[in-house]
Amino acid sequence: MNAMHSPGQEGEEAYATLRNNSNAIRAICSAVEGTLGPKGLDTMLVGAQGEVIITNDGVTILEKMDVTHPAARLLIQVARSQQQQVGDGTTTATVLAGALVAEGVAQVTRGVPVAKVVRGIQDGIATALESLIARARRIEGLSDPMLYRIAYIAGREHADLAGLILDGARRLGLPKLREEHFRFSDVVLSHPRAQNEVWPGLLIPKKPVNAQLDFPPSPAKVLLFQDAFEPETIEEEALMTDAGFHKQMQLREQFRATLEKLVELRVGLVAAERAVDAEAEQFCTDHGIMVLQRLPRAELRRIADYTGARAVRRSALHKPAAELAGYLGFAGHAAYDERLECVRLAEGQGRAQVSIVVGASTSEVVGERLRIARDAASSVQAALRGGCLPGGGAAEMAVAHQLERLRETVQGMEGFGIAAVAQALRKPLAQIVVNAGYNPLEKVEEVRAAQIAAKNGSLGIDCDTGAVTDMLEHGVVDPAEVKLHALRAAGEVAAAVLRIHTVIKMRQRTED
Incomplete structure (x- = not known):
C-alpha cells in the first residue's frame, strides 16, 4: 500500500x-x-x-x-x-x-x-x-576630519590605533593609497615587544644569516636574487664523473671570483628568495654586507619596489660590474633591529612606503590589536576611494x-x-x-x-x-x-x- x-x-x-x-x-x-x-x-x-x-x-x-x-x-x-x-x-x-x-x-x-x-x-x-x-x-583628502572618525569607528574606538593609522596614511600620501592593487592593511605589523610606531620605510621580518648581527645603520646598495645566492650546479649524475666534479669545482671558483664585485659595487644588503651559500655568507660577513635568505617573493617585490632594485638570477653575477650596477637598489638606512627581530630600511630610492607597528603586552592581545588596526587601515583606504x-x-x-x-x-x-x-x-x-x-x-x-x-x-x-x-x-x-x-x-x-x-x-x- x-x-x-x-x-x-x-x-x-x-x-x-x-x-x-x-x-x-x-x-x-x-x-x-x-x-x-x-x-x-x-x-x-x-x-x-x-x-x-x-x-x-x-x-x-x-x-x-x-x-x-x-x-x-x-x-x-x-x-x-x-x-x-x-x-x-x-x-x-x-x-x-x-x-x-x-x-x-x-x-x-x-x-x-x-x-x-x-x-x-x-x-x-x-x-x-x-x-x-x-x-x-566624498572624503576631501587626508585632512578631512571624517577620516579620523572612520579609523576610530573601524578601530573599535581605540584612539591610539586610529591616530597611528592616520599618521601612516599621511606619510604614504593620497596617490599611493588610491593605487588599485595596493593594500594599506598589509603595511600594518605587530610585535609583543614593540611600541606603537610609524616607520618611514620597510620592516622586513627576517633575521640576517650572517654570524654577526651588529651592523651599524648605514646607507646600502641592495642586490636581490629571485633564486639562490650560491654557485650554479650541475646534475647529480654528472657530478659522479671526474669531468663533472671538475666542472663543479670550476663553477665554485668562478662564483668566488664574482663575489668581489659586491665589494667593488659597495653592496650593503643582499636578499635571496632561496638559500645562501655558506662561503658567500662568510664573504659578506667579512665585508660588512647584510644577507637575508628565503624571503617570500611578495617580500622581495616590496623591497624591489621601495629601493628601486631589479631582482636577478644568480647567473647575473657573471655580468660586468658596470652592467650589474644597473640592477641595484638603494636605501639610505639599513640596520637589524634585534628587539623586533627585523631589518629596517629607510630612505629608499623607489616608491614611498611606510610600516606601521602595533605593540601590546602579550601575544594574544597584540594579535587582536593587529586585527583591529588592519580593519582601521582598510576602512581608511576604502573611504578615500569611495567616500x-x-x-x-x-x-x-x-x-x-x-x-x-x-x-x-x-x-x-x-x-x-x-x-x-x-x-x-x-x-x-x-x-x-x-x-x-x-x-x-x-x-x-x-x-x-x-x-x-x-x-x-x-x-x-x-x-x-x-x-x-x-x-x-x-x-x-x-x-x-x-x-x-x-x-x-x-x-x-x-x-x-x-x-x-x-x-x-x-x-x-x-x-x-
Whole structure:
C-alpha cells in the first residue's frame, strides 16, 4: 500500500532542504552578530591544543570555526570575500546575508515561487546599491576630519590605533593609497615587544644569516636574487664523473671570483628568495654586507619596489660590474633591529612606503590589536576611494524605507523579494541596539519614524543614551565601499541558497 501524504506534509518535505540550509546559516550568524556595533562583545575561540583567541573580528571567528555544513560554508565565503576585497565589514556582510536568507525563506514558505523571490531580491539589491552610492559623501583628502572618525569607528574606538593609522596614511600620501592593487592593511605589523610606531620605510621580518648581527645603520646598495645566492650546479649524475666534479669545482671558483664585485659595487644588503651559500655568507660577513635568505617573493617585490632594485638570477653575477650596477637598489638606512627581530630600511630610492607597528603586552592581545588596526587601515583606504556613509545602520534604514515605497509600485510577485531586502536592511540597526541593551522593535520604528519626519537618512540611535541622533554629526561613519560590497555579497549568497532544492552527497572517487 502506498503511503498517503497530506498537502501540508508535502509542502514541509519540499521545504526541508531550504529550512535545513536556513537553520545552518542562522547558527553561523548567531556566532558573530553579538560582536556588531560599539557595544558588541568578544568571542573566545578555543583550539584542540588549548590555544585561545579572544576577538570580535567577524572573519577571524568564521575562519576558525569548525564548520561542516555546506550552506554554512557559503556564508563563510561571503566573509572571506569581504575581507579580501575591502578588508573590513565582514560581520555586517554576514548579518545581512543571514537576514536576507531568513526573509527569503519566509516568503518562499508562504508559497511565493523561489524564482520570483530571487528576482525580487536581485532587483531590490540593485536599487539599494544605487541609493547607497547616491548618498555617499566624498572624503576631501587626508585632512578631512571624517577620516579620523572612520579609523576610530573601524578601530573599535581605540584612539591610539586610529591616530597611528592616520599618521601612516599621511606619510604614504593620497596617490599611493588610491593605487588599485595596493593594500594599506598589509603595511600594518605587530610585535609583543614593540611600541606603537610609524616607520618611514620597510620592516622586513627576517633575521640576517650572517654570524654577526651588529651592523651599524648605514646607507646600502641592495642586490636581490629571485633564486639562490650560491654557485650554479650541475646534475647529480654528472657530478659522479671526474669531468663533472671538475666542472663543479670550476663553477665554485668562478662564483668566488664574482663575489668581489659586491665589494667593488659597495653592496650593503643582499636578499635571496632561496638559500645562501655558506662561503658567500662568510664573504659578506667579512665585508660588512647584510644577507637575508628565503624571503617570500611578495617580500622581495616590496623591497624591489621601495629601493628601486631589479631582482636577478644568480647567473647575473657573471655580468660586468658596470652592467650589474644597473640592477641595484638603494636605501639610505639599513640596520637589524634585534628587539623586533627585523631589518629596517629607510630612505629608499623607489616608491614611498611606510610600516606601521602595533605593540601590546602579550601575544594574544597584540594579535587582536593587529586585527583591529588592519580593519582601521582598510576602512581608511576604502573611504578615500569611495567616500563614506552614515554608520550605525542609519544608511541601511533609509534605503529600506525607499525599498518599501518601491514595493508598493510593483504589481508582480517580485515585490515579495523586494520586501525581503527592505526587511533585511533593518537587521544591522536592530542588532546594534540589541547589543547595546535596547528593544530592537522599539528603536527601529523610532528611527524609521524620525527619518521620515525629518527627511534625514542620517538619523540613528546613540548607543550610549538610546536617543535618536544624527550619525554624521555624531561622527559615526562607515566607508561606502564596505557597505556596498557587503550588500552585494549578501544578495549573491542569499540567491544561491534559496535556489538549492536538493542536497546530494557526491560519490567518493576511488583509485584504480
